[in-house]
Amino acid sequence: MEKIRGNPSDRLSSIRVYERMPVESLNTILKQLEKEKRSLENQVKNYAFRLEQETKAYHKTNNERRTYLAEMSQVSGSHQDSKRQQMEQLPRMKENLVKTGRYNPVNQKTVNAKRGPVKKIPRSNHLPKLNP
Template sequence: MFLELEQISFQRTGGELGILGYGYCDSGLRTDCSVDARALRSSTGNEWKTRYETQVELNRQLERQTGLLQEKMEHMRGNPTDRLSSIRSFDQMPVGSLNQLLKQLEEEKRSLQNQLKDYELRLEQEAKAYHKANDERRMYLAEISQVTGTCRIITV
């Protein structure tokens, strides 16, 4: 689902299906009208007009696709009352399916626990590196102030 949204976003920015390849308005949904208008005026043939109309139609289609995909995502996230209905559906599932689902959830749990441990380790390493760099910074500042103090004594 996220991949589909990324593909639509890529297409919208003049990727695979983008014809004009110009910038987009603040909303990110329509082509920059001033650039398109200048392109239409500078062209003597109907080629730019055709390209513009094709791009506008493509943008409309992509807007509809984006809307549908966002609705799907909202539906998949669900609301709290919907979650209770999914729990009720577990009561109706056969034991074999429940066991499979349990194994899948346990694997996902292990994966997430490993990912958490990895992030904790990475955070610990980053904290050590930060403290080391901060200590070096303090050491350099002390040296600088010492040298500055020595220079002031010499110039006085």
């Protein structure tokens, strides 16, 4: 079917074409236009329904994302607090070991910058016995 657009004189000539058509042909065109209109209305309804569904899904997902971010922030914060507490406890733990006599700085692992890997320094109370 021909669409009526553009130049007004072209539209006028199209109208004149329709004026010369028999009534049955015009009725057929009218039925086709009504059918096309219903089809387009159904498409609009379907698009509106899909848009509504997508909007609901978006909001649900966005709320879940916010919840997860809040949980991650909370866990991260508590993890940072835990690390901070551990770091604060290290000097106290060292003091307690010194007080009880279990801490021996000679027994600590050291890094040799030239050789690379960590090596353990032997404890002084494990030296071999000397023969007289």
